[in-house]
Structures are given as C-alpha cells and as structure tokens.
Amino acid sequence: xxxxxxxxxxxxxxxxxxxxxxxxxxxxxxxxxxxxxxxxxxxxxxxxxxxxxxxxxxxxxxxxxxxxxxxxxxxxxxxxxxxxxxxxxxxxxxxxxxxxxxxxxxxxxxxxxxxxxxxxxxxxxxxxxxxxxxxxxxxxxxxxxxxxxxxxxxxxxxxxxxxxxxxxxxxxxxxxxxxxxxxxxxxxxxxxxxxxxxxxxxxxxxxxxxxxxxxxxxxxxxxxxxxxxxxxxxxxxxxxxxxxxxxxxxxxxxxxxxxxxxxxxxxxxxxxxxxxxxxxxx
Numbered sequence: 001x002x003x004x005x006x007x008x009x010x011x012x013x014x015x016x017x018x019x020x021x022x023x024x025x026x027x028x029x030x031x032x033x034x035x036x037x038x039x040x041x042x043x044x045x046x047x048x049x050x051x052x053x054x055x056x057x058x059x060x061x062x063x064x065x066x067x068x069x070x071x072x073x074x075x076x077x078x079x080x081x082x083x084x085x086x087x088x089x090x091x092x093x094x095x096x097x098x099x100x101x102x103x104x105x106x107x108x109x110x111x112x113x114x115x116x117x118x119x120x121x122x123x124x125x126x127x128x129x130x131x132x133x134x135x136x137x138x139x140x141x142x143x144x145x146x147x148x149x150x151x152x153x154x155x156x157x158x159x160x161x162x163x164x165x166x167x168x169x170x171x172x173x174x175x176x177x178x179x180x181x182x183x184x185x186x187x188x189x190x191x192x193x194x195x196x197x198x199x200x201x202x203x204x205x206x207x208x209x210x211x212x213x214x215x216x217x218x219x220x221x222x223x224x225x226x227x228x229x230x231x232x233x234x235x236x237x238x239x240x241x242x243x244x245x246x247x248x249x250x251x252x253x254x255x256x257x258x259x260x261x262x263x264x265x266x267x268x269x270x271x272x273x274x275x276x277x278x279x280x281x282x
Contacts, residue, residue, distance in 0.1 A: 018032070029053045043131050051128075114129060121268075122146065122148065155197065
C-alpha cells in the first residue's frame with residue numbers, strides 16, 4: 001500500500017512532549033500542549049502557550065494554522081478561567097467555520113505543557129506547569145478537557161473530583177443537592193442556576209501524575225484511543241476494547257501524583273448488556 005503524508009497543523013510555539021489521541025465517532029483528535037522548561041531561559045519565559053486539539057479526519061481540507069487568529073486558523077477557542085483553585089472551561093459552539101479543524105485553549109503567561117496528556121474516555125487530562133517568579137518551586141494545574149470541542153465537562157464525561165476545599169462540589173453520591181432538591185452528580189456543583197462540572201484544579205506544588213484504574217488488568221498494547229496500553233502485547237485472539245464512552249464497570253480511578261497525593265476521576269458506567277434466559281437460570 002502506498003502511504004502519503006500531509007500537514008494537519010502548523011505553528012511556531014515549542015512542542016516538547018508527545019501528543020495524545022482521542023478517537024471520536026467520525027474523527028481522531030490529536031491533543032498536545034506547547035511550552036518548554038529545558039533551559040533557564042525557558043523557565044523564565046512568559047510567552048503565551050496553548051493546548052490544541054487538531055482533527056485528523058482523513059480529509060484534505062487544509063491544515064490548522066496556529067499563527068492565524070479566529071476563523072482564519074480554523075480553530076474554536078475555549079476560554080479557561082480560575083476561581084480560587086478550581087478551573088472551568090467555556091462551552092462555545094462551532095459556527096461560521098470556526099472549529100472546523102479543531103480547538104485551542106490559550107494559557108496564562110508563564111503556564112506551559114511539557115508532559116504528554118492522558119486521555120480517559122473522551123476527556124484529555126493535561127498537566128500545566130507554572131514556575132514561581134523566584135525560580136524556586138512551581139504550581140501545577142490538572143485540567144480535564146472535552147476532546148470533541150476543547151470545552152466544559154458534563155455528567156457524561158470522565159471528570160475530576162476536585163478536592164473538598166471547594167465545598168460546593170459533590171464528593172460522593174447524594175452529597176450535594178440543587179436548590180430544587182435534585183441530587184448533583186459526583187464531581188459537579190451548582191453554579192449560576194445550573195449544574196456545572198469543574199474542569200480541574202491548581203496545586204501549589206510541582207507534580208507529575210499517572211493514571212491508575214483498579215479494574216484495568218489486561219495487557220493490551222493499545223487503548224480504545226490507540227494510545228499506549230499495558231504490557232505492549234495483545235492477548236492471543238483478542239483486540240483492545242473499542243468503547244471509550246463509558247467505564248465497563250464501577251471502580252476507583254485516579255491520577256496518582258509523585259508525592260502520593262491523588263485526584264480521583266469519575267464518569268459514566270456502561271449499562272448491563274442484554275443476557276439470555278439461559279444465562280439467568282443456568
């Protein structure tokens with residue numbers, strides 16, 4: 001088979017970490033951040049960096065150009081805001097060609113992405129680092145992004161359960177209720193008259209994270225998103241699961257930090273599959 005190569009993205013910001021892949025129904029999304037901390041000059045650099053989700057949908061409609069703003073770049077821009085230490089993303093929709101090639105989230109001065117994002121279901125968890133002015137220490141933001149549009153998370157998303165310091169967030173089932181008495185989903189909160197699921201949290205320390213799933217015991221070489229899996233060897237006669245909309249069963253899932261702190265993750269669980277009467281009675 002004859003292979004061909006084409007550009008799907010062009011920009012002028014430094015990319016020093018590998019991308020992650022999210023498989024959607026009709027396309028793949030290549031997710032990566034920009035920034036560097038390889039030298040002292042890099043650490044002191046406060047140029048604006050970004051997180052990108054570039055669509056790879058096997059079309060030749062042209063590449064996303066990060067050097068062009070607005071519609072010219074073909075990227076839908078979502079806005080990142082911080083309230084105390086809790087992070088939120090907007091939910092802007094595509095219109096007039098905006099977002100036809102992907103999405104972008106611009107970071108605050110000094111923030112950067114220097115490690116590969118982690119994709120859980122259809123949420124990309126991105127580690128954002130910002131060094132302190134005196135060069136001693138750093139703060140780390142863990143941001144969950146909807147891979148389809150770069151925006152907010154919902155109860156149908158894999159989402160972080162931000163620390164209880166944010167007293168409005170439901171930490172467990174039945175923990176919080178709306179003003180009308182309706183239970184708020186785990187990891188979400190009531191805000192501005194509606195239910196909102198925070199995208200992430202800012203820690204006042206430099207940390208790296210690793211995703212752990214107590215129910216994941218297979219050694220598939222790839223996940224449903226084509227990302228790196230466990231042992232790197234697929235079991236004989238089996239393929240990696242293709243579902244990335246929901247967790248196959250309940251369990252503890254977390255982003256474990258290198259100082260043994262953790263940020264738990266929740267999300268939808270797949271419904272029980274239909275079984276025959278023979279399986280019920282025998």
